[in-house]
Amino acid sequence: MRLTLEVWRQPDATSAGAFETYVVSDATAEMTLLELLDRLNDQLVEEGREPVAFESDCREGICGCCGVNVDGRPHGPQANTPSCEQHVRSFADGDHVVLEPLRSAAFPVLKDLVVDRSALDRVIQAGGHVAVDAGTAPDADSTRIDHATAEMALDFAACIGCGACVAACPNGSASLFTGAKLTHLASLPQTRAERGRRAVAMVDQMEHDFGPCSTYGECAVVCPAGIPLSAIAAVGKERMRAFLRGRAT
């Protein structure tokens, strides 16, 4: 397969950056998007040119570092799939594919397709600690959690913090991310003591760096962890709960 790639090249955080066009003529349908970039980089190195910088680690949708915009859409054409699991078979022979970093004012571009997602870490840091007894391992039945609750907490804990929700949002909102973290912790009894304080701190930090939610719903379409749209409602729910109760729990 022959693909024309228009790739965002930016030498460092302070440079302006621009698109450059490359042709990969030996792409195959079973290649992932990242393998396509590997192939392009082989080509560039052979030509003595600077390879395209992009992030990748696990390449199995767990680490959350590989997000890039493909034709303006975070991760790529296939819904709820990370960049590392997007395949060249989504494109037709001769297609023109635009690759650029995840776009949001909160994610400054460091180099080429690599962005700084520290703004998401700051939301997590604002959440602070969870007070648990760190002594001997507790008895399995000492804190009872029913199966449905445990599954729900795990579903929301599946968020890998890739930042695609922010880049998908026309408002640059991190509501899906923050809502997933808040719901995951709020559903479990071990973290109740900090529930209110955590909601206030995380939502304040989120609003500092990210935009407001206008219910576009685009975040849930691209989320590789399949976080449901109800996470965005959890932001308002947890924040209002803290306000109405007026105390830390």
Next chain:
Amino acid sequence: MAVTGTVLVVFAVVHLVGNLKIFLGPEQLDGYAHWLHEDLLAPLVPHGWFIWIFRAVMLAALLAHVAAGVVLRRRARVARGPHRRQGLRGLRSFQARSMLVTGTVLLLFVVFHVLDITTGTRPAATDAFVPGEAYANIVSSFQRPAVAAFYVLAIGVLTLHLAHGLWSVVNDLGATGRRLRATGAAVAGVVGLLVLVGNLLIPVAVLTGVVA
């Protein structure tokens, strides 16, 4: 945004229910209009006070809603940065993207509508405007094709704005449960459709001569 929006939606629905009295004849509608102006909540508040309390609340809700919308859009632009999201398709994203545009059309319509039907200020109102005769004023207003067309446009825009707005209310006010969200989405759609169909009945009835 969600709270003021809900107040405005409740008004739009009550306003529609009241206006459908136009199909019961001039006495019913004019009597209803008189009751709103003079007798509602009396003697809890003195005669004629309700309408002014009501107008103050509506104006406050409208101003707060517009201000919140402008602040929201500005925050969104700053947070998104110079590279806009592209390639969005579908009705939901069209509705969400156009909220500021549909809202502006609605604001202009509300100003026109108040000048036309409430204050009777010309040239928004017809020369036949008589204070208190709601039925005759509505009929003569809709007999102008341009006004009827603007009204139909505004109702279409209102439906788009209101359906997305109500769905946003469901999310902003923290409805996370599956059934509650499904109910909220259904209510948003049904209220949007009712407002569309109900409001369109009135100019259609006037233009076809059913109401004259």
